Every structure is written in structure tokens, then in C-alpha cells.
Amino acid sequence: MALDAVFREHWGRVLARLVGLLGDIELAEEAAAEAFAIAAERWPLDGEPTNPIGWLVATARNRAVDQIRRQQVLAAKTKLLGRELELTPEAAMHDPATAVIPDERLELIFTCCHPALAIDAQVALTLRTLGGLSTEEIALAYLVPFDTMSKRLTRAKHKIRDAGIPFAVPPDHQLPDRLAGVLAVVYLIFNEGWGGRRIDLAAEAIQLGRALADLMPDDGEVLALLALMLLHDARRHARVRDGQVVPLDDQDRSLWNERQIAEGREFLEAAMTREHAGPYVVQAAIAELHLHQPRDWPQIATLYEALGRQTGSPIVEMNRAIAIAEIEGPEAGLAILDRLELDHYRYFHSTYADLLRRAGRHSDARRAYRRALDLANTDPERRFLRDRLAELNACE
Amino acid sequence: MQYALLAYGRTDSLRDASAPIDDAIAAVLARPYVTGWARLHADESATTLRSSAGKTLLTDGPFIDSKEYLAGVIVVEADDLDGALAVAQELQDARSGGAIEVRPVIEGLFRGA
Numbered sequence: 001m002a003l004d005a006v007f008r009e010h011w012g013r014v015l016a017r018l019v020g021l022l023g024d025i026e027l028a029e030e031a032a033a034e035a036f037a038i039a040a041e042r043w044p045l046d047g048e049p050t051n052p053i054g055w056l057v058a059t060a061r062n063r064a065v066d067q068i069r070r071q072q073v074l075a076a077k078t079k080l081l082g083r084e085l086e087l088t089p090e091a092a093m094h095d096p097a098t099a100v101i102p103d104e105r106l107e108l109i110f111t112c113c114h115p116a117l118a119i120d121a122q123v124a125l126t127l128r129t130l131g132g133l134s135t136e137e138i139a140l141a142y143l144v145p146f147d148t149m150s151k152r153l154t155r156a157k158h159k160i161r162d163a164g165i166p167f168a169v170p171p172d173h174q175l176p177d178r179l180a181g182v183l184a185v186v187y188l189i190f191n192e193g194w195g196g197r198r199i200d201l202a203a204e205a206i207q208l209g210r211a212l213a214d215l216m217p218d219d220g221e222v223l224a225l226l227a228l229m230l231l232h233d234a235r236r237h238a239r240v241r242d243g244q245v246v247p248l249d250d251q252d253r254s255l256w257n258e259r260q261i262a263e264g265r266e267f268l269e270a271a272m273t274r275e276h277a278g279p280y281v282v283q284a285a286i287a288e289l290h291l292h293q294p295r296d297w298p299q300i301a302t303l304y305e306a307l308g309r310q311t312g313s314p315i316v317e318m319n320r321a322i323a324i325a326e327i328e329g330p331e332a333g334l335a336i337l338d339r340l341e342l343d344h345y346r347y348f349h350s351t352y353a354d355l356l357r358r359a360g361r362h363s364d365a366r367r368a369y370r371r372a373l374d375l376a377n378t379d380p381e382r383r384f385l386r387d388r389l390a391e392l393n394a395c396e
Numbered sequence: 397m398q399y400a401l402l403a404y405g406r407t408d409s410l411r412d413a414s415a416p417i418d419d420a421i422a423a424v425l426a427r428p429y430v431t432g433w434a435r436l437h438a439d440e441s442a443t444t445l446r447s448s449a450g451k452t453l454l455t456d457g458p459f460i461d462s463k464e465y466l467a468g469v470i471v472v473e474a475d476d477l478d479g480a481l482a483v484a485q486e487l488q489d490a491r492s493g494g495a496i497e498v499r500p501v502i503e504g505l506f507r508g509a
Contacts, residue, residue, distance in 0.1 A: 116477055163500045164397045166476040174478075 003043065006052065007036050011132030012211065014056045016104040019111075019167055021057075022064055025129065025157045031067070035060035054099040105130060106215045107167050109208075112156075113182040114165045121156040122185050128153055130211065131204045141192070141199035179216075183225050183280065186212070190229050202233050213267065220274030220281055223267045228284040230264030231291065233257075245384040248290060261291060282307040286319075297326040314340045318348055321355075330359040346375035350385060357392060366392055398431065398473055398501035399480035401487065405467040405494040413437055420490035424483065425470065432471040432506035439465035467494065471506055 011032070018028035035056045049055040112125040124142075127133045133141070139149035159165065170178040186208045193202030209226035216222045238251035246252075268284045271277070286303045289296055304320035307313075317340055325333025333355045342348035353368035369389045376382045417425070417435065425433050439458040446453050458465060470487065474480040477498070484496045 114477075116481075163498075164399075164474075164476040164480075166478050168476075170478070 003040060006048070007039070008132045010053055010056060011036070012105050012108070012130045013053050013101065013103060014060065015129055015132075016108040017053075017057050017101050018060055018064070019108055019129075020102070020104045021061055023167070024161055025111075026154075026161070027064060028060075029129075029157075031060040031064035032056070034063045051099065051101075053101050057101055058099070103215070104167075105211060106169050109182055109212070110169055110178060111160060111165055111167050113178075113185045114160075115178070115181055116163060116165055117156055117159065119185070119188070121152055121159075122181075123189060124149060124152050125156050126185055126208065127189065127201075127204060130208055133199070133204065137199050141201050179219070179221070180278075182212070183221060187225060187229070187280075190232075202229070202236070205229055206233060218274060220271040220277045221279075223271035223274065224277075224280035224284040227264045227267035227271060228280055228287055230260050230267065231284065231287040234260040234264065240380045243380055243383055244387065245380045253293075256291075264288070279307055279310045282310065295326070297323045301327060314342050315345065315347075318342060318345075318351060322351060325355050325358070330355040334359060344375075346372055346377070346381075349375060353388070357388070362392055362395060397476065397480075398471060398504065399477075399483075400499045400501055401470040401472060401480070401484050402466060402497040402499065403468040403470065403487065403491070403494060404464040404497065405491075407439065407463055407465050418490060421487060424486050424490065427483075429473045429483070430470060431473055433469065435468045436466060438467075464495070471501065471504070 014035070015028055015032045018032055019025050022028045022031070038059055039052075039056060043049075109126060109130055112129055113122045117125070120142075124138050127138050127141075128135065135150050135153060136146055138153075139146045142149065169175070186205050189201050189208070190205030193200060193205060206226070206229050209222075209229050212222045213226045234257040235248075235251060235255075237257070238253070238255035239246060241252070264284070265288060268281075268288055271281050271284065282303055286300060286307070289300050289303070301320055301323035304316055304323060308316040308320060317336065321333040321336035321340075324336060334352075337348070337352050337355065340348070349368050349372035353365045353372055356362075356365035356368055366389060369385055369392070373382060373385045373389070376385055416422075424430070442456075442458040444455045444457065444459045446455075446459075470483075472480060472483050474483065477500075480498050480500075484498050488494075488496055
């Protein structure tokens with residue numbers, strides 16, 4: 001494996017352990033970066049150590065201790081002072097070749113996704129700490145200037161330190177709420193990845209989903225989110241053709257990633273056997289149904305109804321309208337859409353336009369397509385909408 | 397760590413300074429981890445002092461004029477932010493509306509009342 005890939009794989013584990021040891025994310029990050037830089041010099045010459053995580057943690061910790069001894073001022077600001085004893089070489093320096101490094105990524109992700117942090121800070125911090133993306137990469141992915149992203153990350157790390165946001169897995173009574181927050185961050189990152197940005201955020205989100213599934217294998221929602229992302233992502237190469245979005249029914253199925261679909265189905269099946277079955281289980285089940293030809297619209301409509309009850313989301317209701325339109329005709333779908341307030345949502349207008357077109361209400365459909373075009377934010381979407389609009393104009 | 401819980405109320409809500417503290421709130425204030433607290437008069441009783449070009453300027457009213465006013469300050473000892481938020485939740489459950497801002501304390505001295 002290339003060194004870069006090895007580093008990306010170990011970054012989260014190493015950083016999490018260092019935060020656990022040092023009690024400060026900023027300090028841990030600096031130490032980890034130093035250890036990885038030393039590894040980049042030495043490993044190609046000496047070979048990769050038998051226990052790379054143990055090696056990296058030991059090296060980073062020693063660096064951090066050195067630095068604190070040099071700058072005693074820093075020690076007062078971190079919790080390290082009180083932990084000096086457990087950090088003495090004899091006590092903590094197990095043989096790095098055999099030391100078992102506890103996996104503290106779960107503690108770290110709950111810290112990064114703490115509801116006391118703004119959602120964009122949660123997203124950036126999770127990508128930086130667990131995903132190992134650089135500040136530059138995250139800035140690029142979210143199309144914000146480097147300085148803005150750098151400040152956002154620094155501010156979040158300082159808030160964690162100053163406000164005392166815990167580095168811990170929440171107690172049982174808080175766990176469902178807090179876990180829902182973590183999953184929402186991962187899914188947000190995944191959905192951003194659909195835009196076709198330069199940084200593959202969908203792949204990052206799937207990696208995070210895999211890590212969570214490893215760490216919490218008994219939680220149905222965790223497994224279902226991973227299943228949902230795998231099933232959606234499996235169609236990524238079929239979703240755009242000649243720079244234009246392709247609707248599911250017109251997609252070239254030979255471009256679907258069958259291996260990933262099989263994996264998604266396995267995680268979905270596992271999720272359905274767990275006790276905690278919430279909205280992600282339903283969403284993954286719907287995503288799975290959409291892969292069948294012909295589609296089982298009554299079953300899909302039933303699941304959207306169940307999901308709507310769980311989430312109260314008008315977007316879910318919009319999707320149910322699509323299924324109802326397939327079963328009872330476009331007018332039945334339009335009747336549902338007319339009750340929704342989703343004027344700001346771009347897919348609402350393209351959905352509305354499509355049903356109007358199928359109902360033969362062409363001038364209304366044109367108006368809706370134009371509104372969807374105003375709101376579209378990627379070129380493949382725009383091209384698709386312009387083509388539909390041109391087809392309608394040709395009908396006249 | 398120490399945290400200051402800044403309890404805000406709405407200025408349009410009734411505030412009777414002579415009314416005793418609600419039992420549920422008093423129970424929380426009596427807990428050992430509460431190291432200090434102050435209940436404040438409504439913001440029309442406030443006087444704001446500021447300096448401008450070497451001169452002291454007094455104004456009648458609160459520094460920040462808003463629909464919410466600072467009704468009380470409670471200082472608590474907690475392990476971490478989640479601990480402080482749990483106390484804030486307890487207080488909030490005993491109040492009728494308003495909001496509580498939780499701020500970590502850098503340092504301070506709280507003598508017994």
C-alpha cells in the first residue's frame with residue numbers, strides 16, 4: 001500500500017488515541033502530524049513497523065511530551081500536567097511493536113459531533129480528525145476559502161477545549177439523540193458528495209460509515225446508514241451520461257457496482273435484525289427497492305409513508321407523491337405536492353414539473369422547469385432540465 | 397470546571413420581584429454543585445456605565461436592548477460541558493420559557509451569600 005494510503009488509514013486511530021492521552025485536539029493533531037512526517041522519512045528506509053499504529057502513537061506522544069517540557073507554559077493550558085506520571089517512558093512506553101492501542105475513534109467522533117458545535121464545524125472537524133483530510137482539502141470540498149475553513153476548525157477545537165466538551169461516548173440515556181447527530185453529520189457529508197466536487201466526499205462518508213459500523217456493530221441505524229450510502233453510491237457511474245443527469249429508469253445497469261450493491265444488501269439485512277430500527281433502516285430499504293425492475297411502487301409508497309411518520313419531513317412526502325403518481329396517475333401525485341411547502345427545494349420543482357408534464361399541463365410544467373433551473377446547482381442537472389424544457393417546447 | 401449559567405427571560409413575561417423563587421428552581425439552587433447564584437431585577441432597573449473620550453456616561457437601561465433580559469446567573473461545578481448542560485436542563489424544566497446560555501468560567505471567586 002502506498003504510504004499516503006497507509007497514513008490515511010491510520011490517522012483517525014492515532015489521533016483519537018492521542019486526544020485521549022493528551023486531552024487536547026490541537027496538541028494531539030500537531031504531535032500526530034510530526035509523527036507521520038517522521039514515518040514518511042524513516043519507513044521507506046527502515047521498512048514499515050510491525051505495529052504501525054503503536055509506533056505512530058509512541059512517536060507522537062514522545063514528541064508532545066518533549067514539546068511540553070520545552071514550553072512549560074503550554075502544560076498549564078492542557079490536562080497533560082496532571083497526567084505526567086502515566087506518561088513517563090517506563091510506565092507508558094510499552095514495546096511499540098506489541099502495545100495494544102485502544103480504539104478511541106468513537107469518543108472522538110462524539111466529541112466532534114457534539115451538538116454544542118455548529119453543524120458546519122461538526123462536519124469540518126469530523127473530516128479533519130476522523131477522515132484525515134487536510135484543511136486545504138476540506139476547504140476545496142466545500143468551496144470556501146482556505147482561511148475561512150482554517151478559522152472554522154481552529155474555533156471548533158478551541159471551543160472543545162475551553163467549554164470542556166467531553167471526549168467520551170455519551171451515557172445510555174443520551175446515546176440515541178447524540179448518535180442521531182453523528183449519523184446526520186456523516187449523511188450530510190455523503191449528500192454533499194453527490195454534487196461531483198473535486199474531493200470525493202461520498203467516499204469519505206462511506207469510510208466514516210464503515211468505521212462506525214465496526215465500532216457499533218449492534219446498532220441497526222449505524223448499519224442501515226452504511227447500507228443506504230453503499231446502495232446510492234453503487235449507481236454513481238450510471239447517474240450522469242454525457243454531462244447530463246440520467247433518471248433511474250434510463251440508467252445503464254451494467255454501470256452499477258454490483259459488488260457494492262451486494263454489500264449494501266448485506267448491511268441492510270443485518271440492520272433489520274437489530275432492535276434499534278429507525279429512519280435509516282427505512283431509507284435503506286427504500287433505496288434497495290428502487291434497484292428492482294419493475295419497481296414495487298405500492299411497497300415503496302408504504303415505506304415512504306412510514307418514514308414520513310417517523311421524520312415528519314415534507315421531502316419524504318414529496319417522494320411518496322412520486323410513488324403514488326406511479327400507482328394512481330400523475331394527478332394523484334400532484335394533489336399531494338400541492339399540499340407541500342417546499343418552494344426553496346430544487347428537486348420539488350423538477351418533480352412537480354415532471355408530473356405536470358405527464359398530466360398534459362404543459363404550460364404549468366414549463367413554469368416549474370424554469371423554477372427548477374433557477375435553483376439547480378450543478379451542470380449535469382441544468383443540462384437535464386434544459387433538455388426537458390426543450391422537449392416540451394417542441395411538443396407545441 | 398466551573399460554568400456560569402446565564403438565565404434569560406422574555407421582557408414581556410410577568411416578573412414579580414417579591415414572589416419567592418419557585419420550589420423546583422430553589423431545589424436545584426440548593427444542590428452542592430451550585431457554587432453561587434444571583435437573581436436579578438428586571439432590566440428596566442438597570443443602569444449602564446460606559447466610558448467615552450475619558451468621560452463616564454450613564455444610561456438608564458440595559459447595555460443590550462432586546463426582547464430577552466438577563467434574569468439570573470448561576471455558577472455550577474461540573475466535570476464537563478455535558479454536566480453543565482444537564483444542570484441547565486433541570487433549571488429550564490422548572491422555568492416557563494426563556495433560555496439559558498452556558499459559559500465556561502475562566503476564573504472567579506464566589507463568597508457565600
